[in-house]
Amino acid sequence: MARIVLKFGGTSVADMGRIERAAGKIAREVALGHEVAVVVSAMSGVTNQLADHCNAITPIYDAREYDTVVSSGEQVTAGLMAIAIQKLGIEARSWLGWQVPILCSEVHGKARIEDIDSSKMLRHLGRDQVAVLAGFQGITERNRIATLGRGGSDTTAVALAAALEADRCDIYTDVDGVYTTDPRIVKRAKKIKKISYEEMLELASLGAKVLQTRSVEMAYKRDVPIQVLSSFDDAIGSDLVGTLVTREEDIMEKQVVNGVAYDKNEAKITLINVPDIPGVAAEVFGPLTDCDINVDMIVQNVSSDGKVTNITFTVPKEDLDRATECIKNIDKLKGADVRSDKDIVKISVVGIGMISHAGVAKVMFQTLADKGINIQVIATSEIKISVIIDKEYLELAVRALHTAYGLDAESAA
Amino acid sequence: MARIVLKFGGTSVADMGRIERAAGKIAREVALGHEVAVVVSAMSGVTNQLADHCNAITPIYDAREYDTVVSSGEQVTAGLMAIAIQKLGIEARSWLGWQVPILCSEVHGKARIEDIDSSKMLRHLGRDQVAVLAGFQGITERNRIATLGRGGSDTTAVALAAALEADRCDIYTDVDGVYTTDPRIVKRAKKIKKISYEEMLELASLGAKVLQTRSVEMAYKRDVPIQVLSSFDDAIGSDLVGTLVTREEDIMEKQVVNGVAYDKNEAKITLINVPDIPGVAAEVFGPLTDCDINVDMIVQNVSSDGKVTNITFTVPKEDLDRATECIKNIDKLKGADVRSDKDIVKISVVGIGMISHAGVAKVMFQTLADKGINIQVIATSEIKISVIIDKEYLELAVRALHTAYGLDAESAA
Numbered sequence: 012m013a014r015i016v017l018k019f020g021g022t023s024v025a026d027m028g029r030i031e032r033a034a035g036k037i038a039r040e041v042a043l044g045h046e047v048a049v050v051v052s053a054m055s056g057v058t059n060q061l062a063d064h065c066n067a068i069t070p071i072y073d074a075r076e077y078d079t080v081v082s083s084g085e086q087v088t089a090g091l092m093a094i095a096i097q098k099l100g101i102e103a104r105s106w107l108g109w110q111v112p113i114l115c116s117e118v119h120g121k122a123r124i125e126d127i128d129s130s131k132m133l134r135h136l137g138r139d140q141v142a143v144l145a146g147f148q149g150i151t152e153r154n155r156i157a158t159l160g161r162g163g164s165d166t167t168a169v170a171l172a173a174a175l176e177a178d179r180c181d182i183y184t185d186v187d188g189v190y191t192t193d194p195r196i197v198k199r200a201k202k203i204k205k206i207s208y209e210e211m212l213e214l215a216s217l218g219a220k221v222l223q224t225r226s227v228e229m230a231y232k233r234d235v236p237i238q239v240l241s242s243f244d245d246a247i248g249s250d251l252v253g254t255l256v257t258r259e260e261d262i263m264e265k266q267v268v269n270g271v272a273y274d275k276n277e278a279k280i281t282l283i284n285v286p287d288i289p290g291v292a293a294e295v296f297g298p299l300t301d302c303d304i305n306v307d308m309i310v311q312n313v314s315s316d317g318k319v320t321n322i323t324f325t326v327p328k329e330d331l332d333r334a335t336e337c338i339k340n341i342d343k344l345k346g347a348d349v350r351s352d353k354d355i356v357k358i359s360v361v362g363i364g365m366i367s368h369a370g371v372a373k374v375m376f377q378t379l380a381d382k383g384i385n386i387q388v389i390a391t392s393e394i395k396i397s398v399i400i401d402k403e404y405l406e407l408a409v410r411a412l413h414t415a416y417g418l419d420a421e422s423a424a
Numbered sequence: 425m426a427r428i429v430l431k432f433g434g435t436s437v438a439d440m441g442r443i444e445r446a447a448g449k450i451a452r453e454v455a456l457g458h459e460v461a462v463v464v465s466a467m468s469g470v471t472n473q474l475a476d477h478c479n480a481i482t483p484i485y486d487a488r489e490y491d492t493v494v495s496s497g498e499q500v501t502a503g504l505m506a507i508a509i510q511k512l513g514i515e516a517r518s519w520l521g522w523q524v525p526i527l528c529s530e531v532h533g534k535a536r537i538e539d540i541d542s543s544k545m546l547r548h549l550g551r552d553q554v555a556v557l558a559g560f561q562g563i564t565e566r567n568r569i570a571t572l573g574r575g576g577s578d579t580t581a582v583a584l585a586a587a588l589e590a591d592r593c594d595i596y597t598d599v600d601g602v603y604t605t606d607p608r609i610v611k612r613a614k615k616i617k618k619i620s621y622e623e624m625l626e627l628a629s630l631g632a633k634v635l636q637t638r639s640v641e642m643a644y645k646r647d648v649p650i651q652v653l654s655s656f657d658d659a660i661g662s663d664l665v666g667t668l669v670t671r672e673e674d675i676m677e678k679q680v681v682n683g684v685a686y687d688k689n690e691a692k693i694t695l696i697n698v699p700d701i702p703g704v705a706a707e708v709f710g711p712l713t714d715c716d717i718n719v720d721m722i723v724q725n726v727s728s729d730g731k732v733t734n735i736t737f738t739v740p741k742e743d744l745d746r747a748t749e750c751i752k753n754i755d756k757l758k759g760a761d762v763r764s765d766k767d768i769v770k771i772s773v774v775g776i777g778m779i780s781h782a783g784v785a786k787v788m789f790q791t792l793a794d795k796g797i798n799i800q801v802i803a804t805s806e807i808k809i810s811v812i813i814d815k816e817y818l819e820l821a822v823r824a825l826h827t828a829y830g831l832d833a834e835s836a837a
Contacts, residue, residue, distance in 0.1 A: 065504065
């Protein structure tokens with residue numbers, strides 16, 4: 012017997028039929044003798060519709076009222092899911108953020124969970140009652156509803172699993188696990204059976220949008236094993252058919268490279284002829300931070316003449332115009348030439364085994380060179396290597412790297 | 425300067441345009457220097473849609489979960505209305521039932537408000553902040569959301585007005601007041617300027633569906649003046665253009681008859697040859713009460729032979745089959761003949777002045793006789809006279825009575 016948290020995303024509860032299907036999976040876990048808590052998202056489309064209503068009145072709305080409006084989507088699903096579980100003869104009740112309570116920071120619209128008082132819910136779980144918690148929401152110290160930002164229900168699920176000291180957190184979604192790369196690009200992409208938190212974090216933030224990054228961070232910190240699996244398969248979490256995200260120590264066979272990810276959502280900015288003096292990097296990135304622009308890769312070369320240098324970095328595409336505007340207003344960069352490029356893509360290989368294996372980078376660079384693909388920028392961390400290339404080589408690069416690192420399945424997925 | 429509560433029904437907040445229009449009216453009241461609290465219904469259609477979702481899973485749902493689901497409709501409107509008011513440069517915030525809190529009985533689906541702790545809201549009103557309360561909902565002692573039943577937002581508004589000791593409760597709806605009769609039947613129906621709680625109660629329960637009966641009862645008990653007015657006119661509550669429902673003492677000119685109401689939703693049951701013995705009425709109406717059937721008019725004549733008598737009563741049309749079934753199972757009525765009739769209508773004249781005026785009934789009976797309309801059943805109270813007639817005379821009877829009591833407007837409405 013275990014205690015497990017199951018999370019169902021928007022597409023998994025999109026209509027009454029799907030809610031009943033999810034309830035069937037929950038019932039099977041209960042039949043196995045498990046204590047079950049469930050976290051639900053809003054029915055797909057509902058959050059967007061509610062956000063549109065707010066925007067239709069004014070785009071500069073009070074985030075506290077926005078949260079009151081959009082949090083209702085999860086409230087509806089929680090009640091409906093409780094009804095669907097009860098229909099199967101199993102005790103269940105819905106829980107809203109304020110009923111638990113789930114205490115959040117006051118940053119409305121993207122609040123952080125600060126504390127979950129699980130004592131009341133635990134008493135109900137102990138009486139064989141399934142708890143159905145509305146995801147994405149909590150309550151602030153001022154007694155207002157706050158939401159966690161898009162994908163926040165994943166974070167709710169992991170935080171609840173941590174608070175309940177659950178054995179596992181199963182994230183039901185519309186894919187059956189995490190893949191070595193995007194199966195739409197590489198037919199021979201393989202489902203990963205086990206992956207470490209660190210690798211998943213790199214993959215999540217690199218555009219493999221299966222799990223919200225913050226939920227993986229929290230799982231890592233609180234040591235909650237997450238399983239990603241499909242709500243459209245017949246299997247349930249206890250069949251262990253999905254991808255398990257867990258501690259590095261729990262993974263026996265460590266792949267040197269576990270996945271090839273890409274991110275089409277970045278743009279590149281290059282500053283040419285920047286004075287090569289101490290503090291110039293701070294001059295550039297300070298104002299960008301002040302403008303709330305998230306800078307990703309940063310590369311600065313040693314200057315050949317000791318007087319001027321070039322700095323290249325990437326920002327989210329939607330922030331490119333704001334970022335160039337911001338840079339043009341920096342005094343010390345008046346002489347610099349600012350060039351931007353949207354036609355790029357970031358390709359990354361990720362693997363925990365990289366730490367102890369030399370030559371991973373060499374394989375990457377050689378593979379790309381063999382295909383005639385020019386590398387514009389390189390950045391590395393302990394468990395990943397990222398490069399920026401021209402976006403038209405995206406599919407070619409991903410396929411070649413997937414093969415080069417021995418990730419191809421024997422037969423096409 | 426006054427403190428007023430404004431309530432906007434489902435059609436008055438049906439879309440963002442209407443919500444903004446309502447916000448405009450609120451802003452005008454604020455500009456007059458009033459302290460304003462607002463109660464909102466769900467956008468029209470939303471409550472039905474949410475109820476349909478519950479029913480689609482199972483018609484025998486847990487009422488606590490149903491309440492969690494349907495109460496979200498008012499939550500959404502409250503947040504949107506707060507945003508719309510803020511857009512006009514006025515401070516506002518939404519309040520949910522549990523935030524006030526509004527304490528309710530545990531009869532989920534048709535809970536009663538037991539207490540409103542208005543202290544927090546009053547502090548905010550004192551800071552010139554408009555309070556926007558989600559109607560129709562409260563919280564039970566067990567910390568669950570409970571709803572008040574259809575039309576419950578009227579009751580929320582009146583209860584809030586009582587708790588805040590407000591000077592007036594304005595109910596914005598899709599008609600511009602209470603009329604002397606249905607303007608669709610009598611073109612010369614007049615808007616009533618002032619009407620007593622007692623009269624309004626009779627009219628509300630007689631089918632003039634402007635206000636929920638329970639809200640009028642509460643206004644009567646707590647002495648809250650209600651104004652009914654249209655959200656589609658340009659006028660606001662402080663223009664006093666609607667119908668004011670208030671204490672009898674505050675109405676200078678008391679009409680003998682203030683309105684002619686009708687109710688098409690009743691059916692008549694006649695029991696013939698019932699043994700005329702003590703306790704027989706209890707034998708009939710006890711079981712009907714146990715079956716939760718609401719009996720309205722009851723007439724029993726003295727029997728001519730002292731052995732058997734006839735009993736006639738009316739029940740809601742939708743309960744007719746259940747009621748006749750219920751009666752057939754009563755032992756002491758085995759010899760009685762049970763006849764039912766759906767083709768009837770109840771016509772009532774209502775007026776507080778009736779108490780001190782003789783001849784009101786005579787005018788009614790004579791008027792109907794002059795038109796050749798047979799009266800099947802008569803029932804009276806201090807301030808109303810009701811008769812049952814064949815439904816095909818409905819319009820004729822209403823028009824004739826409206827004229828006979830001098831209610832016709834000089835020109836058509």
